[in-house]
Structures are given as C-alpha cells and as structure tokens.
Amino acid sequence: SRRGIPEAIFAPGKTVEEVAALAETALDTTGRAIVTRIESEEAAALEGLDGDTTYHERARCLVVHEPGFEPPEISATVGIVTGGTADRLPAGEAAVIASEIGASVTRIEDVGVANLSRVVDQLSRLRELDVLVVAAGREGALPTVVAGLVSAPVIGLPVSSGYGHGGNGEAALMGMLQSCTTLSVVNIDAGFVAGTQAGLIASAIADARP
Amino acid sequence: SRRGIPEAIFAPGKTVEEVAALAETALDTTGRAIVTRIESEEAAALEGLDGDTTYHERARCLVVHEPGFEPPEISATVGIVTGGTADRLPAGEAAVIASEIGASVTRIEDVGVANLSRVVDQLSRLRELDVLVVAAGREGALPTVVAGLVSAPVIGLPVSSGYGHGGNGEAALMGMLQSCTTLSVVNIDAGFVAGTQAGLIASAIADARP
Amino acid sequence: SRRGIPEAIFAPGKTVEEVAALAETALDTTGRAIVTRIESEEAAALEGLDGDTTYHERARCLVVHEPGFEPPEISATVGIVTGGTADRLPAGEAAVIASEIGASVTRIEDVGVANLSRVVDQLSRLRELDVLVVAAGREGALPTVVAGLVSAPVIGLPVSSGYGHGGNGEAALMGMLQSCTTLSVVNIDAGFVAGTQAGLIASAIADARP
Amino acid sequence: SRRGIPEAIFAPGKTVEEVAALAETALDTTGRAIVTRIESEEAAALEGLDGDTTYHERARCLVVHEPGFEPPEISATVGIVTGGTADRLPAGEAAVIASEIGASVTRIEDVGVANLSRVVDQLSRLRELDVLVVAAGREGALPTVVAGLVSAPVIGLPVSSGYGHGGNGEAALMGMLQSCTTLSVVNIDAGFVAGTQAGLIASAIADARP
Amino acid sequence: SRRGIPEAIFAPGKTVEEVAALAETALDTTGRAIVTRIESEEAAALEGLDGDTTYHERARCLVVHEPGFEPPEISATVGIVTGGTADRLPAGEAAVIASEIGASVTRIEDVGVANLSRVVDQLSRLRELDVLVVAAGREGALPTVVAGLVSAPVIGLPVSSGYGHGGNGEAALMGMLQSCTTLSVVNIDAGFVAGTQAGLIASAIADARP
Amino acid sequence: SRRGIPEAIFAPGKTVEEVAALAETALDTTGRAIVTRIESEEAAALEGLDGDTTYHERARCLVVHEPGFEPPEISATVGIVTGGTADRLPAGEAAVIASEIGASVTRIEDVGVANLSRVVDQLSRLRELDVLVVAAGREGALPTVVAGLVSAPVIGLPVSSGYGHGGNGEAALMGMLQSCTTLSVVNIDAGFVAGTQAGLIASAIADARP
Amino acid sequence: SRRGIPEAIFAPGKTVEEVAALAETALDTTGRAIVTRIESEEAAALEGLDGDTTYHERARCLVVHEPGFEPPEISATVGIVTGGTADRLPAGEAAVIASEIGASVTRIEDVGVANLSRVVDQLSRLRELDVLVVAAGREGALPTVVAGLVSAPVIGLPVSSGYGHGGNGEAALMGMLQSCTTLSVVNIDAGFVAGTQAGLIASAIADARP
Amino acid sequence: SRRGIPEAIFAPGKTVEEVAALAETALDTTGRAIVTRIESEEAAALEGLDGDTTYHERARCLVVHEPGFEPPEISATVGIVTGGTADRLPAGEAAVIASEIGASVTRIEDVGVANLSRVVDQLSRLRELDVLVVAAGREGALPTVVAGLVSAPVIGLPVSSGYGHGGNGEAALMGMLQSCTTLSVVNIDAGFVAGTQAGLIASAIADARP
C-alpha cells in the first residue's frame, strides 16, 4: 500500500459485483480490503469474501482481513472529536481508517461551541493525544476552539450538515480555512482523508519514538 | 425620523458638496446629521456646518448636532463586542449609531475564539447588558460562542477581514447564519444596521421599563 | 434550557428511535420536548411519549409537555407576518417556538408587496406588536416594506421558494441583507432561529415591564 | 441604425482617439454619435467633433448631432423611476437613449420602498406613462412595488450599489428576476439596454397610434 | 385581475385540494382560473371544476373558463420562438398566458443558432409580429441572434437545459443579460413572466391602435 | 521546447530584471524569447536583449529572435476571428503564438452575432482555414455560430469583456461550454493557450501533409 | 451531417416514442442514428428500429446503422485516456462518437496522477496517437500531466466525480482551464463534444494524409 | 506563545505605528516579533525596534529577536516545495515561520507537473524530509503528485496565481481538496498557516525522538 495508507474502495457509483471484485484483489495483494460509504445491505452482500469481516455501522465502512492478516500497530494516538449526531459518519470513517493504519484511536463526543463547558471538561483528554481530527458541521467553529487549547496538530473535518446559505458543509469548510488558530483542513465529509492524514502524522511520530 | 432611527448619510460615491447639502437638510429638519463611511479629510471639509461636530475616527462617522439639539437618552444598554483591530470600523459604526439613538453603549474588546479565557474573563460584563452586537471577521465564530453564554439577544456583525476562500466576510456571514446558537445577523460590515437594530431593541426594552 | 430557549430536536437525518430517545431525555430533564421538521407519520410514531402531545401540522413541529408541565407565559407579543402558502412552514416553526417561549403570538397572513393595499390594511395590527418576524420567499421584499412602517424590531425570515437564478431563498436572503430599512436576518427557512430570537427579544421586553 | 436603436460607442477600454474615430464614422453614416460611460474630461477632448455636442453629466453620455441632423420624435412616453443618488448614472443613461430614440422622457425621482408614501404620491404620474424603466440598487424591490400599481410594462434596471453579500447589484438583479409582479429585467447598470428596450416598446406603441 | 394579467396558480408545493380551492375562488371572482406547472394526473383531478376546462399538455397548464366567460381579444400579435424540445414547457407556458390575455399567438419552432439557415427561413414571419418571446437553453444565444434581425421588442426566456458548468439555465440567463443586441430578460423557465410581459406590451400596442 | 510550443514568459508579477533574465536564458537555450502581457514601456526596457526584437502592440507580446534564429514554418493555416475591439488583446496573443509556431495566420475581424450578414460575408474565407480560434466576450456566441458553418476544428476563446452578472468573461466561458455546436474551449483571455493549441493542431495537420 | 459530425439524439427528458421518432428520421436521412445517455432498458425498447443495433453499455450509447450503411473510415487515431471507473461513461461516449466518425480509437485505462509509474508505462502508446481525449474527475490533473509528455493535441474532459467543495466536476473543469500545459477543454461529462472535437481534428489530419 | 507557535502580526490594514506597538509588546513578552505581509519600505520604518532585525524579502516577513533571544531548535525537517515564481511569497512565509519554530527547513524549487522529470530528479531529497509543504497555483496539482511519491505528511498550500475561471487560487484550492492522494490543505496564500502546521507536526516528531 502507498505510504502505509491502506487502499480503500469508494462504494458509491459501483455495483456490488464491482466492489466485490476490487475487494478480492485488495485481499489477495495486501491481505486487507476496506470499503467506504457502503450501506449495511450492500455490506451484507459481500459476506462471502474470504476473511474476517467487520461492518462499522456508524462509519458505513466495511473492513475485511484475510485469515492470518496481522493488522499494524503504531505507538501513537489519534483523537476524533465531534459535536453532534450529524458528524457521526465522517468522523466514524476517519476513526476506522486511523485504526486500520494502526493508531490507537480515542473518540471524544458531544463537545460543541454552543456549550463551552463540555469542551473544557474534556481538556485533559484532548491534551493527551498526538493528533486530533475535529469534525464539525453548520458553522464549523469547533476545530478553531479546540486548536486554541491544545499543542497537537489539528485537522479540521467539515461536515455536510446545515441548511440554507452555507449549508451542506460549505460554511464549515470556509470557516476552517479562515480559522484564526492554526488548522489544516480536508474536504467536506472527507473522513477517509482526515483519517489517513492523521494516520500519516501518527506514523511519523511513532517512527520517531525510540 | 423613521422608527426613532436617525437618518444617516452614506458618504461613499457622493461628492463633499452632495454630502454637505444632505447634512444641511438633515440638520434643518431633525436637528442632527450623521455621516457614515467618511474619511477624516472629507469630514474636515464639512466643518463649516452649523452645529456641534464630532468626528469618530475609529468609526469613520461624523455627527453634527444643531445648537440646542437634545440628544435622546434611553434607559437600556447595548454592548459592542470585538476580537481584533479589523473589527474596529464596523463595530465603531454600530457604537456611534446606538449611542445617538440614546442607548448607553459599552465596548468589550479583544475577546476572540482563539483564546477562550479572554471571553470567560468578560462573562459578568457580557451578562449585564440588554442587547449585544458581536462583530467578527475571518471564521466569525465569536457571536456563536457569546450567544451560548448570555441570555440577551445577540446580533452578529460579520466583518470583511480574512483572505482567500471565504475572505471579505463571506465565511463570517455564512458561519453566523449557520450558528448553532440563536443569533440574528446583518450584512457584512453593516455596522449601521447592527447599531440601529440594537437601538430599536434597546428602545423597546427602555419603553417597557416603568 | 439555555437562555430560556427550549431545546429542540432537529428530526431530519435521525431515526424515529433516535428522536424518541432524545425527546425522552428532554421530557425528563426539562418537562418538555420540541421536535422540528418532523412529518406527520413520524410524529404519529412518537405518540407513546408520556405527556400532552400536540402536532402542529402547518409547522411540522411536535410539542410534548409532561403531565404537570407549566408552560411559561411572558407579557410581550410576537407577530408572524407572511405573504403566501410557501411561507407557511418556516413561519409556523417560528410561531410554535415563540409560543413555547411564552410570548403571545399573532399571525398576520396574506400580505405581500405585489398588493400594497393589503399591507396598509394591516397597519394598525402591525404597529401594536412588540417584535415582528416577517417571512418572505422569491424576492423577499416584504420585511423591508414592513420595517419601513413600524417601530418594533423586525426579523427577516427568508423562505426557500422561487426557482431559477436566486431560487431556494438565496434572492430573499440577499435582499434582506441589503435592505434599505433596518432588519436583522436569519438563515433561509430558519423559522426556529427567527422564533427563538423573537422570543429572546420579547422576553427582554417582558422582563422590563413593571 | 439597427432596429431604430442609435449605435452607441462604449468608451471604457478605448483610447480617446479610438472613440473619436468611431464617433466620426457614426456621424458620417448616421448623422449622430452617442458615447456612453465617458467621463467629462474625455468628453471635453472630443469637442472638436463636427456637430452639436451635449455632455449629459449625470448620465456620463456624450451626444453629437451633425449640423442639420433631425432627431426623431415619437408619440409615446417613457418614465424613468429612481430611488436614490446611486441610481443616477444607469438611470441617466436610460433616459438619454430613450430620448434620442425620440420618446418623451419623464424622470420620477426619490421614490423608494422604505417610504411607501412617496411612491403613492407619484401614483397618478406613474400611471400616465407608456413604459417604465425602474432602477434600484441594494435589495432592488422598487420595480416589484411599482409594477404592482401600474398597467404599463415595467423594465427593472438593477444598480450596482450595496455592499457585502449581494452587493454590486447582484441582490437587486436576483430580486427582480424573482419578482412576484411581472417585470422583465436587464443586466446590472445596463441603462443603455433598459433605455433602448423602453424605446423599442415606445416605438411600437407610437407606430400603432393613428 | 391586476394589470389585465390573469391570476395564475403555481401548482408545485400545493396539494390538489389547495389548488382546487384557489381555482374555485379565481373562477368565482374573475370567471377564469389558470394553473401552471401542473402534471396531467393532477389536472385530471380538477375536472370537477365548474366551467370549460382545457389542459395544455405541452405547457403543463390548466385553463378553466366559467360558463359564459368572454375571453378578451386584443389586436396585437405575440411570437413564441424556440429551438428544441427542451424549450417546450416554458415556451408553452408563455404561449398559454399570452393567449389568455387575448393576444394572437404564433409559435415558431426549430430555429437554432447551430443552423442559421432555419433562422433566415423564418425571417419574414419573425418580422411581422408585434412582440417576441425567444426561448433558449444551453448557451442561450438565439434571442441575441433574433433581436439583431427584427425591430419588435424581444424578451429572452432562458431555459433550464444544459448540464455541467452553466447548466440548468444559468449560462443561458447570463448570456442573455450580456447580449450585444437589445433584450430584456426573465428568470430561468419563467414562461409565465415572459408571457405576461409580452401580453402587457401587446396590450399597450393594441390600446394604441385606432 | 516542449511539444514544439515555444516557451513564453508571463510578465505580470515579475520585475523587468526577472523578465530580462528569463528572456536571456530562453534566447541562449532556444534562440528565441517570447514575453506575454507586457506593456510597451516595459518592453522598451528590454531592448538591450541581443537579437531581433518585435513588440506586438495589439497583442502586448514581445518576441526576440537571436541573430541567425530560423523561425519554423509549417504548411497549415490558423484563423483568428474576432467581433470587436475588446477581443483584440487575447486574439492578438493567440495570433503571435500561432505565428511563432510557424503557422500561416489570418485575422478575420468585425464579425459578430448581432449582425449576421458580416459573418456570412466571411464564409468562404472562414471555410478555407485549417483551424479556427474564435474570440468573443459578453455572451460569447460567435464561436457557436461559426462552428455551425465550418468543418475545421474551432477553439472558443472567451474574453473578459461585459459587466454586471456574467461579466469579465464568465458568461462567454459558460456559453461556449454549453455550445450546441462542437467546440473546445480555453480559459478566459487565455490567448496564449488558444494559440498554442491551434498551433499543435496545425502542426499535426502539416506533419500529415505529404 | 454538419461537419462530418453524425447527428446524435440526447435521450434525457425525451420519451421513448420521441427518441424512436427522431432515430427513425435520422436513419432515413443519414443512414445512421446515435442516441446518447440512454439506459439499457430504454435502448431495449428501441430494438424494433430497422437496422444493425449496437448498445454500448459502458458508454450508455445506442448506435443504429441502416442495412447497407457504410461507416466512414479515416486514417487517423484517437486515444481516450482514463484514470478510474468514474470516468467510464463520458469517456465511453467520446470513444463511440470518435469511432462513428471513422477514427481508429484506442482506450488507455487506469492511468492516474496518484501513481505516476502507470502513466510512464504508457508513454510510448500515448505518443503514437494523433489526438488525445483525457478524462479525469476529482482534481482533474491527468490531462495536464499527459499533455506535458506528448506532442499531439490534448482535449481535457472533466468528469462529474468528487464530492464536497469542487465536486461534480467543477474542480476538474477549473483545473483543466488553469492547466500549466496546453489543453483545450469541454464541459463536465461532455463526452459527446470531446469525441466530436477529437473526430474533427482526426479528420483534418486524415484529410491531409496523402 | 500558544502551542509553540510564535505570535505573528499581520501587517495589512495596520499603520506602521500600530505594527510597531504590537511588535514592541511581542518583543517584551516573548523576546521575538514576527510581522507578515510587510513591504520592504514599511519594514525599514521599523528598524528602530530594539533587537536583531531580519527582513526576508522573498517572504515579505520581518523577524526581530531581542538581544539575547535564543531561537528554538528542533530535530525535525520541513520541506517547502514550489513550482514557479508565483509561489514565492506564500512559500517564503511558510519557510520563515517553520524556521522560527526551530525546524530545519529545506527549499525545493522549480518542480512542476508540466515537467515530471524535474519532480523525479528531486525524489530522494523529497523522501528524506519529515513534513512537506507543497505550494502550487493555477491548477494546483503538484501536492497531489508529490504526495503520491512520499510517505511524509503533505500540506497543500494553494497560491493565488492564475486568471479567468478558477483564478486567484480557487482552482488550486478546489483541486487540493479533491486530491486523489492524501493531503490536508490550508487557505489560499496562507503560508503562515502552512508553516505553523508543518512546525507543529515537526515539533511532535522532534518531541518523540529520543
């Protein structure tokens, strides 16, 4: 796999047969197949794949490990921070991928800018992690607030919630790009990209550890 | 004046003579003239107007009171909250107008989402005011954070700072429209509108006071 | 509840079970649950909730009061002004929320800029109210016209009607932000926000009343 | 000239020499030259042209009639309606062109949606005219209101005033396209197009007159 | 009816009962009901209305005349020009409305800018008409070409065909607003507006006829 | 040089010294230097370059040939078609580059969609050429019309003229992308790209010639 | 057929009967009918057409040749280059049309910018072709990279893949318009246009061949 | 300093006096002052500041170290990769900041997607670095290509070059957000953010080193 990033199959727009064939190849060549944005019924249709199959419902991801596949483990931590239920899927996608890269993943949920005390309550947990993915929809201000409180690199993950002007994640993306604290950003709902970038940073840190 | 809102003359695109003529008429008919978005040199050129002239540098507003004009006074308070120097002009405009409507105006400066402790330090001052105008550029998250901490109505005033995607206040406007706490919003840099709306609310509150 | 604003559950994207669980919690902790953007069939599926259940069809809102819940009452009035049937849902949402905050709510319907005489006919009713939410789709000019005729604060509520260039409420939002009379604005179809902001202003007025 | 529309030379981006040469040709072939968007200094530099020269300052248009040129006259009226000083230039352009087409042009100024009584005061004048060009910047609601009160065809002329979101005439254009009364529209600041279209309609009416 | 424009009921977003009630009222007060954007099944559900019912399939319009209703007739002609099948519905809408206003309506079909000879073939028919509505989707160049060939006023009607960048009629609208021949324009797919504006102009011409 | 395309130096944003250094290198390595978007004064400052210098004023391009440089010559023709003066610079840029590639370049000017007879007058010249670059601003319809009349490949070159909605070439670009005749397109004002693409096609044709 | 380009029928928005009638006419007048963007079920419904019918599944195109129809053959090659499965349909459309024009078409698949070695592996095949259509979605960088490696003209075909900001092909289109190597571009998913333009260039080259 | 990120003063919109005052405070409290986006003349006006002053011309940054200030040094490397002169300023800003954070900074210049061999030539240097900032304007494809070749985390820095549709960095930003290799992104021209984010990652890596 390129850069230690497991290959993933993006399911939308592909037939179940196409996904199955691509997964088969991935299993044969890398010992693992990851399918993103796949609904549970379609995932069920892939059960025949030869290996250990896990369907991550809240992430809409299917992961298959060939019998005997040794998942990597790296000594670095990735935090995935979310505010509400709308952030679940992209954040879940990021968590699954970072986990498959081998990082130790911590979910920190229900923190939002409308209620700062919940952010403050999580401060010590937030400060313990090596890299943070902070997901947010609507106005997308949570990564800005979190990045102001921690020293680890923060990756903003804008989520396609909200409606009207700036809905579908455009306000969240813009806000993160304009953030007055230091962030880097991925595209709207791009949980896979956020998770792999977090995984790359975690790998670099883990590699540096003695 | 309509709705107790003093008429104001928007200077850009008008010659000094045109502004002077409009100000003259305003003085004659209402005892007061307010000119917004006027640079100090142009304001100086209007010194001949008959009355008490004040040029509010940080707000780029000129206010003239006819000799004997009795400025209104209302028993309600308006807070104008800002984060940085870029917010100065629109916030200043709001402050001048709310003041001319007769509200007691308090400026709360240097609070920003990148440094929450400064917001928390101002909490008791913020909670004492009747209406708040909260200005913010770049990602425009400050009104959301403030509105989550106070009970008074908050008017978000997006400021045309920032650069790149979402610059010129578009990210700030979008973020305020998507805010997950309750806000109403005015256009980018529309300090005059924010100030008059705050003044109308303050007037309604003052009128209700026994 | 934050700022006297009742918590509301935004139904789209949530399963009936998720909504039910959130409503249960809201009932237990605050004595009331409000669900917005919920269709009648889904609302029916929530009938088992323990309390007085009202489904506001024209507003797509479900309100549940625990037995013994004392709804607040505040001595201030909110007017909800609309032009046509397209404005019904966002305006209904605003009305339900303002009502639950305890304000006395008046609906003024069928006034539109294409027929000014209907606006003029309602003038005395419009002038009696403490705060106005004025909803409008297409070109969104009604709040501008109404705000020019009354002294109370006006909140513009753009509605996602219209088609072609500027459809889906974008023209209405832009027009309200550019209004040549003083308005503050909420996002397209954000009846909940308009209603809570009107409720906050009405509360401030009511609190000031002797 | 095409369709009875006098050719016009659009000055921006052309040197004075280029404008002079094009004007010379227009004079020679049609007896008349019209230059739009030309500042007074540049217009002065064209004084040497052989003919009767008029510089319309408020319209930034230069009109030259060859000695002996007989301007057309048509028995139909065009009204040009404006709200404020920002509408002056596009409206002036429309007036000059409609006039050169031969229509009898009436200017109706200082009517705006923020103050409906001024619109109502002009009602009988508005109802006497054959075609109306209604210019408006910011939220652009005036054409909608006027079209609801008259039977003549109304052409909406959006003006590039306003600032922030929807500024530079975009809100006005969108609003006119979404108008809930019948309008047709020209581009932002396209006074020349509004004036020629009004002139074509006036010509058709005049031709029909016995 | 306002301005001689028959009221029309815009069906989308309304239930059949709502449409029926509005049509009933229109019949009672004006002797006629027009429903636009209505599919044939819904139109069938309205057959019980008391009067002469015509469903214009290619225009998705339903017209009902009360027994004894005298449709107006005006002595002026409106041409409706189209290029392809995608233009059918908006153009049909324009034709039905202009017809109901009483104009004599001529359809000129299958002329497009990709094949100029078809335009030229229709030249004498095009030049005989009093007003033209020219519909076009994709790049929307047909009204520009037609307006360069005739003296009558041309109303451009952009159609929501096309795909990719500028699809859904945005390219057509922009192109018509930028036209280098004189046009006025209505919103994308706004056949009703184009038809009523053409009808108003035709009425003005007819009124002027001796 | 890559693909037979001469390297060109894009002057904006570079100092005269930087341009001179880059030109020097180009002369030394390829025997030729081409500078685009350079004003005459800056071009004059480059006169010291060792070689034959030509400044193409209408194209804002500077071309330098080292003494002894043999410009290529290919046996294929490129037509550059324009409507008005605004198209001059991008079209000039295309012409210079195609010429330097060695094609025989023909300019066809003053043809526009507002006056089809001028297009028709040029038909036989248009049909003789191997490749056409057709420049157009405002609504950008000329390439569509030309492509419907010839068999050679047409490259649409949108020009940043026009104002208001769709100004600065956006309407022209959109219209060309939506064209109902076959075109390929380059970016707004990208005369260099249009000229090199035309040159590549001409080269392929010339290479095929026996 | 115009310019040697076979007429094609764009199926979306047409009933099967309408498509059948248009195909019938095409067969009668040109000996061939091509239908684009047609799903397999609809294509099946057209089997009754008199002639040799081929449904190109991966291109969603139906081609019918009248008995005895002699497809053209030209001595020039067109390459269709793609990166992934999302590019399949537009690229397929381009391939079918170029083929019907008579060019010899080569598909080069699975080359993408994320893995440059695959591009390099194809270099000699890429360099043998007369014209290239390079399809790409998401960031659309493949045509830029390919054009830097070959001398033949490259037509960029942006594909509506991707999601979030710049999704639906907008990023790909923009990137190709900004390409730092010479490309011309067609609209998003406009495989038909890319194929016909490639065909026109191939025809010009073939015509030049001795 | 927050997160080890040195505070920086953004010069645009501030007077020299304001910048000087802020720099003075920064020097007093942190021993260092960094001013970004400052032209050389303004930087010269700040020479009076007490400390070691360096003006980075290619980065438009001024750095002042108080006498005795010990710049941090961290054992991690940051690569700054650019294609052309337009990328100079944002890339320079990133380099200065990463350097001030204490990272060892390597500049890799003149690599671009139009000429892949230059990228390949730098491969071993690229693969040695801990974090990469890859700047690119126009179509912004360089970070995608580089990220496909290295294992270190890549931060895409879009640059406001280019013109026409997608100019000013919008195409570059969109392309990076759509990248088919893993990247995180900062706003257009946000060299300061790219440099600090790279510095935070480098710091995390350095901290992990034994």
Ligand SMILES: Nc1ncnc2c1ncn2[C@@H]1O[C@H](COP(=O)(O)O)[C@@H](O)[C@H]1O
């Ligand atoms: N219709 C609505 N429009 C806007 N905000 C809403 C609406 N309904 C609920 N909310 C807000 O959204 C929050 C709940 O969001 P959620 O957690 O997604 O249910 C509530 O606290 C409200 O502040």
Ligand SMILES: Nc1ncnc2c1ncn2[C@@H]1O[C@H](COP(=O)(O)O)[C@@H](O)[C@H]1O
């Ligand atoms: N102010 C204006 N706005 C729009 N179109 C104009 C204007 N002035 C002139 N024109 C049109 O532009 C054409 C001349 O453009 P040009 O060749 O650039 O001078 C004339 O034939 C008019 O149709």
Ligand SMILES: Nc1ncnc2c1ncn2[C@@H]1O[C@H](COP(=O)(O)O)[C@@H](O)[C@H]1O
């Ligand atoms: N897939 C396609 N993409 C773009 N244009 C097409 C396509 N298929 C057909 N066309 C064009 O559309 C015209 C037919 O359109 P229509 O009359 O709507 O069937 C043909 O002459 C072609 O120029």
Ligand SMILES: Nc1ncnc2c1ncn2[C@@H]1O[C@H](COP(=O)(O)O)[C@@H](O)[C@H]1O
């Ligand atoms: N070139 C820059 N780009 C983005 N952010 C910057 C830049 N320079 C300084 N900053 C940030 O802006 C803040 C200072 O802004 P200001 O108060 O306007 O001087 C600093 O704390 C930095 O986080």
Ligand SMILES: [Mg+2]
């Ligand atoms: Mg931090």
Ligand SMILES: [Mg+2]
């Ligand atoms: Mg609050």
Ligand SMILES: [Mg+2]
């Ligand atoms: Mg009012």
Ligand SMILES: [Mg+2]
């Ligand atoms: Mg009317």
Ligand SMILES: [Mg+2]
């Ligand atoms: Mg004409």
Ligand SMILES: [Mg+2]
């Ligand atoms: Mg052709």
Ligand SMILES: [Mg+2]
């Ligand atoms: Mg090449």
Ligand SMILES: [Mg+2]
């Ligand atoms: Mg990599």
